[in-house]
Amino acid sequence: MGRAEGWTRLRTAALLFNAIFMGIGSCGNPLLARFYFIGGGTRIWFSTWQQTAAWPVTFIPLFISYIYHRRRRSQTSDSGEFHHITPFLFISAALIGLLMGLNNYLFTSGVAKLPVSTVLLIASSQLAFTSLFAFILVKQKFTAFTINAVVLLTLSAVILGVRAGNDRPAGESKKEYILGFAFTVGCAALMGLLLPLVELSYSKVKMARIEYSMVLEFQMVLCFAATLFCTVGMFINHDFQAISREAREFELGKTKYFLVIMGNAIFSQFYFVGALGVTSYGSSLLSMVIITVLLPITELMAVVFYHEKFQAEKGISLFLSFWGFVSYFYGDIKNNIKKKKQPPAALQITELPSSVISPSRSMTGP
DSSP states (O other), X not given: OOHHHHHHHHHHHHHHHHHXXXXXXXXXXXXXXXXXXXXXXXXXXXXXXXXXXXXXXXXXXXHHHHHHHHHHHHHHTOOOOSOOOOHHHXXXXXXXXHHHHHHXXXXXXXXXXXXXXXXXXHHTHHHHHHHHHHHHHSOOOOOHHHHHHHHHHHHHHHHTTTTGGGOOOTTOOHHHHHHHHHHHHHHHHHHHHHHHHHHHHXXXXXXXXXXXXXXXXXXXXXXXXXXXXXXXXXXXXXXXXXXXXXXXXXXXXXXXXXXXXXXXXXXHHHHHHHHHHHHHHSOHHHHHHHHHHTHHHHHHXXXXXXXXXXXXXXXXXXXXXXXXXXXXXXXXXXXXXXXXTSOGGGOOTTOOOTTTSOTTOOEEOO
C-alpha cells in the first residue's frame, strides 16, 4: 500500500469515526436538552452553557494525539511545532465560537418552548441554509444526486411538522409558541452558516494535509469561546445563584438533575467534535446531510422515551430520509467509479469524491 493510499484510508477512517460521534451527539443532545425543561429546569442561559462547557474533555484525545506526534517526530528527527493550529485558524475558531454561543442560545430557547418533533422539523431547514452558504462561501459543487438528496432530506423533515401546529404544550401561550418557533428558525439559519464558515477557514490555510490534532484544537477554541459567551449571559441573568435551588426543586431529584446536565454536556461535545471533524475531512454539506438523515431517528427515540405518537407522516419521513441518504452516497460512488475509469495519468489516487473529501486534504495521525 502506497503512502498516498495510506493517507486516503486514514482520512476515510477519520471521516467515519467523526460521523459516528456526530450521530451520537445529534440524537442525544436535543432529547436531553428537552428533558431538562420537562423535569422542571427553567434557566435558558445555563442550559445553553451546558452545550459547550465540557470542552476540557477534548484535552484527553488531544493529549493522546500529541504523544503520537512526538514519538513520530522523534523517529523522523522532525522538530515540528507542538501545536498545529495557525493564528488565523485560532482567530477564526474564536469568532465562530462566539456565533456558536448565540446559535446555542437560540436552539435552547426553542427547545424550552417547543416539542422535540417541532424543533426537529424546523432544524430540517438547516440543510437548505447550509447548501446556500456552502455554494456562496466554498463554491460547493452540486450534482443531480446531491440536489435530489437535499430535496428529499428537506422534504422528509418538513413532513414531520404536518401537525406541528397542534402540538403546543399545555399551558403555553400562542405568543410563547411563536417566539420559540422564531428562535429555532434563527438557530437553523445561523447553523447553516457556521459549518461553511468552518470549511472556509480551513480552505484559507495552505497545508499539505489536515492533522486530526488541529481539528481538536480548533474545536476546543471554538467551544471555549462559546462557553465564555454563555458564561457572560449566565452572570447577567444570575443563573449561577439559581442552580442549587433549581437542583433541589427538580422533579426527579438533585442527583438526576446533575446527571442530566453532565449528559447534555457530554453529548454536545460528541456532536461538536463529530460535526467539525466531518466538515474538516469532508464538507459542511456532508455534515448537514448526516444531521438531517438522523432527524427521523431522533423522532423515533422521542417516541420511545417521551411517548410521543408515531404518526403516519413520521414513517414517510423516515423512508424519504434514508432515500435521500442513499441518493447522496450513490452519486459519490458513481462519481468515484467514473474517476477510476479515467486514464492513469489523469487519475489522482489521493482523491476521494469532492463532496465527501476535499481533494486538497489528507490526514496523518489520530
